[in-house]
Amino acid sequence: MDKILIVDDTPAVLQALSLLLEIHGYEVITTTSPQQAMQYVNQLRVSLVIQDMNFTGDTTSGEEGKSLFYQMRELNPHLPVILITAWTDLEQAIELVKAGAVDYIAKPWDDQKLVNTIANLVALGKATTASAKLERQQDVIAKAQNQAEATGLVFASANMQRVVDMAVQVAKSDISVLITGANGSGKEKIAELIQQSSTLNTQPFIKVNCGALPADLIEAELFGAEAGAYTGANKARVGLFEAADGGTLFLDEIGNLPYSGQTKLLRVLQTGEFQRLGSVKTLTTKVRVISATNSDLLQAIASGEFREDLYYRLNVIELALPALAERLDDVMPLVQHFLGDRQISIAAEKALLAHPWYGNVRELENACKRVSVLKPEGVIEPSDFALLEGRSDLLVTPQATPTAGNNRVDMNGKTLGELSTGSTKSVAEPNKADLETAMREHHGVIAKVARQFGLSRQALYRRLDKHGIEY
Structure with a gap:
C-alpha cells in the first residue's frame, strides 16, 4: 500500500486529508513536526508528501516549509512533494515547484483535484517516486536471490552478470581458467559456479589456498610425499592432485606458489604427470585446474617471480572479477x-x-x-554499520617502502637491510593498525603490502593470521 505523509501544523487539516486519502485506499502518516517528517521520509520510504509551508504559530513567511522541502530533496531527490499553501505562500510555492515540487494546492483545496493529482503521481508514474524505486530494487533483489539459490552468488549488476555468463559458458569445457580480482571480491564463488555448472559437478572439487601454506609444504600438499621425504613425514602423504583425480582443483592465491612448485605444476598441466616428494615413481592424473589471484602476475613475470609459460597455461580463459565499488x-x-x-x-x-x-x-x-x-x-x-572511511583516528603513517637491492632477510622473511651498502637498516615490525591501513590502501593486494613492509608474502600472511586480519 502506498504511504502518503502529510505535514501540517493544523490538526483539522491533518484529519480531513487523512480521511479523504484513506477512503481512496492510501496509508496515511501525519505529523505536525518537520523534524518528525524527515525521520519518516528516511525510515518509512513514503510514496508522496503533502506539506504545509508554516509550522509555528503566527508564522507566515513560508521559510519553514521551504527548509523542509530542500531537506527532503537532499535525502531523496525523487520523492514527489505537493505543497499546500495559503495565498501568502503562493510566491514561494511557485519557487519550490521550479525547484522540483510536483504541484501546489491552495487552502481550501478541491478534494477531487487533489485525489486525481496523487493518483497520477503514484499509480501512473508521472514522477519517479521513492516507492517505485524501491519496488524496482526489490524486483532486482528477488531476481538476484533466485540466481543465488542456483549458483551460490548474490548479484544484480550487469558487470557481475557478464562474469557469471562467461563462467557458465567456460564451465562446459575442460580448459584452465584464471580468476583475477581483489581480495574479498568473490573469486572462490566464481570457481564454485564453474564447478557446479560443469560436467564434473559430481566429481571431487578440492580447494587449496597457496598463500596460506608454508613454502616448504606447498609441494607436498599439491603432489604428495613419501615417508621420510621431509622432517615429520612419518608416512606417505597423498597430494591434492591425486585426491582430485577426475575432478577439479582450485588453486587460490596462485601467485604465491614457489618457483619450484610452479615448475612441477607446469609439468602436470602439460603432461598430467607428477612425482611425490622423495619418489622417482611417475604418477598420472586428469584434473581440471581453476586458479585465482589478487596479484599482478604479469608484474611477477617481469620481476622473475612467476613463470611466463605457466601463466599462459593457467590463463587460457581469464575471468576478471570487478571490485564491489x-x-x-x-x-x-x-x-x-x-x-x-x-x-x-x-x-x-x-x-x-x-x-x-x-x-x-x-x-x-x-x-x-x-x-x-x-x-x-x-x-x-548509517552509524550502525561503523564504516571506517574518514576515521582519521584509525589511520597511521605507512612505513617507508624499502629500497630495491640485494636485501638480507631473516628467518621470518623480514628485510633487515641491503648487503650492498654494508649497513643494517632496521625496519620496524608492523602492528595490527599498520597492516590494516596498508591492506586498505593497497586494496588487499598482498604483493604490494608485503613490499611496503619489506616482507616476503609468506611472512606477511603469518602476521595477518597472527592479528586475525582477513585477506
Missing part, C-alpha cells in the same frame, strides 16, 4: 542477503553506496554481521 548495484542485494528483511533507512543506503569498499564483499559482510550483533532490532542507520 565497480558494481554498486550489488551492494543492496548483498545487504538484504546478509541481513534478511531488516529495515534500512535511506540515509544508511546512501552511505553504503558511497563507501569505497576496499575489502569488497567480505568487508560488507563483516559490516552486516556487526549490525546483526549490535543492533538486532529497529531501523538501521
Whole structure:
C-alpha cells in the first residue's frame, strides 16, 4: 500500500486529508513536526508528501516549509512533494515547484483535484517516486536471490552478470581458467559456479589456498610425499592432485606458489604427470585446474617471480572479477542477503553506496554481521554499520617502502637491510593498525603490502593470521 505523509501544523487539516486519502485506499502518516517528517521520509520510504509551508504559530513567511522541502530533496531527490499553501505562500510555492515540487494546492483545496493529482503521481508514474524505486530494487533483489539459490552468488549488476555468463559458458569445457580480482571480491564463488555448472559437478572439487601454506609444504600438499621425504613425514602423504583425480582443483592465491612448485605444476598441466616428494615413481592424473589471484602476475613475470609459460597455461580463459565499488548495484542485494528483511533507512543506503569498499564483499559482510550483533532490532542507520572511511583516528603513517637491492632477510622473511651498502637498516615490525591501513590502501593486494613492509608474502600472511586480519 502506498504511504502518503502529510505535514501540517493544523490538526483539522491533518484529519480531513487523512480521511479523504484513506477512503481512496492510501496509508496515511501525519505529523505536525518537520523534524518528525524527515525521520519518516528516511525510515518509512513514503510514496508522496503533502506539506504545509508554516509550522509555528503566527508564522507566515513560508521559510519553514521551504527548509523542509530542500531537506527532503537532499535525502531523496525523487520523492514527489505537493505543497499546500495559503495565498501568502503562493510566491514561494511557485519557487519550490521550479525547484522540483510536483504541484501546489491552495487552502481550501478541491478534494477531487487533489485525489486525481496523487493518483497520477503514484499509480501512473508521472514522477519517479521513492516507492517505485524501491519496488524496482526489490524486483532486482528477488531476481538476484533466485540466481543465488542456483549458483551460490548474490548479484544484480550487469558487470557481475557478464562474469557469471562467461563462467557458465567456460564451465562446459575442460580448459584452465584464471580468476583475477581483489581480495574479498568473490573469486572462490566464481570457481564454485564453474564447478557446479560443469560436467564434473559430481566429481571431487578440492580447494587449496597457496598463500596460506608454508613454502616448504606447498609441494607436498599439491603432489604428495613419501615417508621420510621431509622432517615429520612419518608416512606417505597423498597430494591434492591425486585426491582430485577426475575432478577439479582450485588453486587460490596462485601467485604465491614457489618457483619450484610452479615448475612441477607446469609439468602436470602439460603432461598430467607428477612425482611425490622423495619418489622417482611417475604418477598420472586428469584434473581440471581453476586458479585465482589478487596479484599482478604479469608484474611477477617481469620481476622473475612467476613463470611466463605457466601463466599462459593457467590463463587460457581469464575471468576478471570487478571490485564491489565497480558494481554498486550489488551492494543492496548483498545487504538484504546478509541481513534478511531488516529495515534500512535511506540515509544508511546512501552511505553504503558511497563507501569505497576496499575489502569488497567480505568487508560488507563483516559490516552486516556487526549490525546483526549490535543492533538486532529497529531501523538501521548509517552509524550502525561503523564504516571506517574518514576515521582519521584509525589511520597511521605507512612505513617507508624499502629500497630495491640485494636485501638480507631473516628467518621470518623480514628485510633487515641491503648487503650492498654494508649497513643494517632496521625496519620496524608492523602492528595490527599498520597492516590494516596498508591492506586498505593497497586494496588487499598482498604483493604490494608485503613490499611496503619489506616482507616476503609468506611472512606477511603469518602476521595477518597472527592479528586475525582477513585477506
